[in-house]
Amino acid sequence: MLNRIVIVLVFVPLAIVLIALAVANRAATPFTLDPFHPGNPGLTVEMPLFVYLFAALVIGLFVGSFVTWFRQRRYRRIARERSQEMERLRAAERQKGSALAPTDG
Template sequence: MLSRIVTIIVLVPLAVIIIALAVANRALVPFTLDPFNPGNPALTTQMPLFVFLFAALALGMIIGSVATWFRQGRYRRIARQRSHEVDRLRKAENANEPRSTAGTALTRHSG
């Protein structure tokens, strides 16, 4: 319940800001990929400014996520190795345990 309230407190103002940004920046602006001939119609497109702003924001989030994922690869590898080691040790422990009956199982865990 608390997480739902916090989500509402964060997402509602964020949505209002995003909608206000989109409404305030709806004028068409040119975006060109040719720095030497900006008037080249083949490499120029016109869209509302908020489209470019949101695209830049999304691209930044994706690049940041990928960079974080690569930087944390070392820790994921260590966790995977340790998980395999724990599984191996559990299997070795289970293989070394003698087959016990119900009466010996109670005495084994009491000490």
């Protein structure tokens, strides 16, 4: 139920805004990678402005995700070390428990 509310209250208006943005920015816009010779056709791409905007959004999402993942490596390492230590302690406890168990015979 909460998922449906989030979709209706957040994603539907966001989709409407993005669609309106795409419709309003349909004109072809040149994008050049050569700032000194902006008329160079080899380094100039002409697409609608909303394509550039959406591409910037996607690239920003990927860069932000990568930076977040990279900054959390310390916490993942600590969690992995603690998990390995817990497994080692459990194995030692099982071994100790089996050594103390009475044997039939």
